[in-house]
Amino acid sequence: MPRRTKAEAEATREALLDAAESLFHDKGVARTSLEQIARHAGMTRGAVYWHFKNKADLFHALLERVRLPFEELTEDIEAAHGNASPLECIRLACHESFQRLEQPSYQRIHSILIHRCEFFSDIDPLEMQRRLSRECFGAMLEKFQQAAQYDQLKATLSPEMATELLQCCLGGLFHDWLRDPQNHSLRERGGPIVDTLFELMRHDAG
Amino acid sequence: MPRRTKAEAEATREALLDAAESLFHDKGVARTSLEQIARHAGMTRGAVYWHFKNKADLFHALLERVRLPFEELTEDIEAAHGNASPLECIRLACHESFQRLEQPSYQRIHSILIHRCEFFSDIDPLEMQRRLSRECFGAMLEKFQQAAQYDQLKATLSPEMATELLQCCLGGLFHDWLRDPQNHSLRERGGPIVDTLFELMRHDAG
DNA sequence: CTACAACCATACACCAGTGAATGTAAACAC
């Protein structure tokens, strides 16, 4: 019973993306066909090829759904803890990030991005990872430089090194968690680890 | 001109694995066919199906080639720095690991394991990652407990927490590096980071 | 009210890849 209204068409597009997200997560990107995606959304392959050029194009569209929320994350954090001290601001941002990443939709997409898809000629998951990593690094470095100005960091610890240390730690934590998301909570494990690291980096008062 | 001698047969088996390793690394696991692997090794698919049951079996065989060297790594480190202090032993082990991981064969296989293959029903890369991670964690925890007994750690830092911190840090470092191995050296970036972390964790003498 | 175009279903040809069956020549046991 085509054709639908414009809002309905947009709804089926979202339904196709939802189906793809679910199936990619369950079976991997390479091993899910467009036919399966269409069926899971209650459509046929005709709908898929109408909304997307091919599988790579569909994959790009999926990633777009996570890029925007990620950008607003840093802004929200800035707004929420802007009045706190620089070091405390980063620490709180980490906790905030843990909480957001544990939302099912976030978790599923990142799991696809990291574990469920191979790198590709026309669809490179590494490029997206690099982007997120760079943005994260820049935001943290800025804060650590402020912290150094306020003498919050240990004297021997440069802001650049502090940023690298934290980024490595967060990255490892993130990958460990994504390996078995249902096994343990990112917040419960990551919280104490991050707090400990900040305690070690902080310049002891007195 | 079959049939070959036993040594020749073993050589073709290795050649097939080499070809698979090379092609998996260049094009990903899902997008390389057994035909391509055979051709790249100067054989036909008949050879592949003789030595391996199917693609998953071939993949397992590839991973076997990296599991054994990894196990001997920890033993070698134990033997080399067994007389050093526990904390120093772990630190040196990290540096040693960096050096080994930068060898092309290691780098390529880990790159395949993490970026070039999707998880699979019968061939799960996550399981291998979990194994390596667990073994690594166990060895480090043991050393950190010794370090705690010798009062080498900061009083507020438990050996469990120290292990988790280091593991997260190493994991993130490893993933960052694998994203662009040719871009920067694991040793050159990881060395200072690890040294800094140990400096922060060490109990100040005096 | 009508003509067009959006939205999707259906049908088609086509190919890459798998797995198993078969062929075969030489290595090895005896």
Add this chain to the structure above:
DNA sequence: GTGTTTACATTCACTGGTGTATGGTTGTAG
């Protein structure tokens, strides 16, 4: 030396997936 088995090459049948072309129904602009 002969038979058996090894170590492949070759062939074939089959499947699943892709891309495109075409058809059909209904919103929607004018």
